[in-house]
Each structure stands twice: as C-alpha cells, then as structure tokens.
Amino acid sequence: MVRVPYDDLYAKLREAMLRLGMADERAAVCARLFAETTRDGVYTHGLNRFPRFAAQVGNGTVDVNAEPTKVAGFGGLERWDGHSGVGNLNALACMGRAIALAKEHGIGAVALANTNHWMRGGTYGWQAAEQGLFAICWTNTLANLPAWGAATPTLGNNPLVIAVPRMDGHIVLDMAMSQFSYGSLAAYSKREQLLPVDGGFDTTGNLTRDAAAIEASQRALPVGYWKGSGLALVLDMVGAMLSGGHATYQIPRESTRETGLSQILLAIDPSAVASAYELTKTADGIVGSLREATPVDPAKPVRYPGEETLRLREENLRLGVPVDPEIWKQISDPSAQ
C-alpha cells in the first residue's frame, strides 16, 4: 500500500476516463466519484474497481457517453432509462433528479432501468445529505446470494442506502444484503483469518466462519438469515417493477458482463415540514444517546454509520489516499493500459 495525494489520484483517474473515450466533463465527474470513494476509505469500490470498469467499457457493457433519459413520470415519481451508461454518472444524475422532485413535491423518486454498477452506493446518500435531504436508495445486482432455504444463488446482494442529513456529520448507512461480500471473503481467506461471525455455509451445509469454505460452496449468508433474504427479494421487486428494467434473475452472471441493473433513488426534503433547528436538535439527541450507551469494550465507543467515513476522509486527505501499487501503476502509465 502506498499513499498518494488526493489531487493526483483524481487527475490520474480523469486522464484514464478520457482515454476510455469519456467526454471531458463526464470524465471529470466520474473520476471525482471514483477518487472520493477511495478517499472515504471504501477501497473496494473506488480506484480498485477501475480495472473492472475499464474491462466493462472495453467489452461494450458500459457505454461511456450514454446519458439517462426520462421515460415516464407523474408528480414526484419518474421512470428513467440509463441506456447502459456509466453506472455512477447515471445514479448521480437520477439522484439529482430525485432531489429536484423532492424540492418540488416534498418527496421524489426516480426508478432507473438499464444502468450499470453504481460503484459506492453511499455516494448518492451523501449527495442528498449534503443538500439537507434524506435519501433511500438501492440497486439490484447479479445473482450472488442464495435465498433462505436455497442451495443456489438466486438473489442479488442488493445494497440499500439510507442517508440522514445532519449538521455535525451526515449519517449514511450503506449495507449489502449479504453479511460479507465475496471481495471481503477473499481478503479473509487470503489472510487465512476467520470471519468475526458466521458468513455462510460450507459445502456440507453448516454455518461457518471459514471464508474459503464459503467461497467453495458459493453459499454466502444473507444478513439476518431469512430476514435479509426477504429484504433482498422485495428490493429487487420494487426496483424492477417501478423502473420497468431487469430483475436479478435476468442480469448476466459474469461480473464483467453484469449490466441492465434497476435502481431506486428516493429523496425527502424535510424543510417542507420541519425547521433546521428542530431537525438538528432531534438528530443530535439521538447521536448523543448512542454515545451514552455502555460499550462492550471501553476502548471502542459505539459509532454511527458514516462516522468512520468522516475520520478516514480526514486522515486520507492529510496523509495521502492509500492505493494498490499495481493498479496505481496501471492508471499512472497509459502505455500499460
């Protein structure tokens, strides 16, 4: 691991996007989203995801210059088509539209079909929270999670994002419906380290903390067993039905061919019903009550979702953003592409 200044990371990513054929302004925004994700400590979905993204552009799965268009709408609800464009740019545009709808109608939602991997889901939560709005959004994914009681993956891990705007640090929950991602399982099995809690089944059908055994069985565990399984299913249904796009079972199973995703971007503007003073007071009261909880380990105070993000963001801006040397070399040296 090496650390590089944020501005260098952004600049190299921008050049890389331009080399992929992305138009100038789009390249700048797309590079910023990738760079911010790494800056915020979500290493799996920033720079480290670039090689797969480039492969998806190369094989035609992602159309770098396609822009989303509105298909239908009524009041605060709209349906958009992503035209196989860049996943993070599509989601950013559609959350932007949901925010505009919420400002006009109090609450607004865009159902987006035919889009690509949105990279870090939290991005669109932060986007709304920065403007003082609540956000609820989710995406479906390729099938990578067995439904409860099933031996084969039929559900996506369908990340769900809920963002709460707050003066002293937004609260942004970004959770996939699998207890651990396959990326995370790979990291544990490489380190030959046990998972902190059960993460799936081994090939004999027993719950296990052995990541390699779960990689072998391909039976990762939904969060809360039958509960996360049900939640993943209904998120897929709402997304596909409202957007008119594909459901998980229709999405290509190969990671570099994963496309045709369906997403929901929903925003709520609290300023329509509450004062900033009241919102701050309520939010701070809740965070304060969390701080007063007795921690199991006195050295580890209880944290809210997004709190670690703010700490890592500050640290990475100060010390430089950690990058994988191999991938950093690839995007720094165009001839290696």
Place this chain on the structure above:
Amino acid sequence: MVRVPYDDLYAKLREAMLRLGMADERAAVCARLFAETTRDGVYTHGLNRFPRFAAQVGNGTVDVNAEPTKVAGFGGLERWDGHSGVGNLNALACMGRAIALAKEHGIGAVALANTNHWMRGGTYGWQAAEQGLFAICWTNTLANLPAWGAATPTLGNNPLVIAVPRMDGHIVLDMAMSQFSYGSLAAYSKREQLLPVDGGFDTTGNLTRDAAAIEASQRALPVGYWKGSGLALVLDMVGAMLSGGHATYQIPRESTRETGLSQILLAIDPSAVASAYELTKTADGIVGSLREATPVDPAKPVRYPGEETLRLREENLRLGVPVDPEIWKQISDPSAQ
C-alpha cells in the same frame, strides 16, 4: 390452543373494544385489525396482544377516541400528530392518507408522531398492496436492542415493512431489527429448545442459541450484527426527524407505558408509470425465478415473504382461528375484565 370461527373472534373483540370506551365505528375497525392479524397467523400481535392493549387504555397511555390530525404538509409529504390515539387506527388512517397522496403525486409519505404500538406492521403493507400500491413503512419502539458494540439496549427493534402488490398474492415483508423478539425468545426458553441460529449474547458476552441466556443478558442480536444495528438507528432518525416526534431514547421503557412512537407510512402508486400487465409480468417472473431455486431440503420449497400468511389465512378461515384459551375466555366473558 382452541380454534374459533373468525366471525366470533371479530365479534368478541368488537364488544371488548366497546367496553374500553371506543366509539362504535372505531371499535369495529380496531377489532377487525386485531382479528385479521390472528387470522393471518401473526398470533403475537393480534388477540394475544389485547390484554396489554387493554392495560394501556386503562393506565391512560392509549386514548381510545383520539384521532390523528395533520400538522404540516407540502406536496406528497405530510406530518401528522397521533395524539396518543389507538396505534393501529392511527397507522391505518395515516397509511390511507399516504395512499391518497401517492395517487395524487405518484409517491406520498406521512410522518406520524405521538402514536402508539401499531400491532402488526404488515397490516399497513397489505392495506397499500390491496389497492395496487407499493408501501414502505416503519415504526420506532422502546429501547430493547443494544447497538453493535454496546452492552445496554439503546436501539428499538424498529420493524420495517415493504409491500409489493401482485395479482396472485402480495409480497409483504415485515421484519423487526432484532433477530428474535423477546416474545419469541420466551417461547423457546419455555420449551427448553435451542434457537435455530444465534439470537444474542449470554452474560459472558458470547453469541448463543440459548434463549434463556439472552433473556438474562438482555442482549438480543440485531439482524446482520452491525448492519441491523445501523439500520435500526437510521430508521429511528428518519422517523423522529420527519415526524417531529420522539426517538427511541425518549420512549418509556416499560412495555405497558410505551408511547409517543414515531412512524413513517410511505406509498408509491406504480400505475402512474407502468401498466398492470407489465407489473404482473415482472413480479411473476421474479417469483417464478425464486420457485426455480434448488432448495436445500427438497421438501421445503423456497418461499417469498407473505406466502405463509396467505396459506395460514386460508387454513384459519376454514378450520377456525387458533386462540389462546385463557385470553379467549377473558374477552368472551365481560365480567372477567
């Protein structure tokens, strides 16, 4: 356990509501919601909950004839005050209002403050689905769940409901943020039966399937460990901030005094952007793909949330609704009240 005809269950509950001082029409609706909950197999939140409900009326926590009123609104977003009224009647009225808002604006939400326990959360999901709408709703509760890393309960188990309308059977997810309710833990420990999966910590801080040990530690497990903990927190925040009502930490900790709850009732009208034909096709495709999953146990096909409800509803209407003989005797015999 004895079985009684649905109509008898409803009639006795209605009489019981009238004896509590509830006005005629309200008693009929409230009794129907309790009776339907038991009919649908959610025994913990129907008739069996009546004694606690009656106690809450008796001690002044629930005002049987208070009606919710609108406090503020803008477009599809409204804030209502439940005036400590009957929890299920308040939630039914506010989901009804959210449905009306969704029909007018495509999407609508009511944030309800100062209300009481809504009994079965799924009720309001079924309510929207019966009218062809999607629903997302949740409530906060008294603190009964330690945040991840905390030794003391600071979070509510904040049930989340997501409903998907579907011609051949609505899909209704109704999940609390604790892996098992304390009611469920009590049932396991009474039967001296191990939980099917870890349900919390014992007093020495180890994860356990021993329900009695969890009752002793009061450290139930959030679904998905840190994930459900984060989800419970943000649901509480959105509910309290949007409604202007209380957060979990402000709610009395004694179950018969639990009041001042905050709830979100959100509805989406898909007819604004999609045809009934398209919606049916998409929903049936997803349910079909679930049916095609290879089950772990060939005798147990994979089910969707709400599927068991429909089966139990049919069975209980046919054979009679199972009731607890003791509680049934109490409400059948007014002099015993």
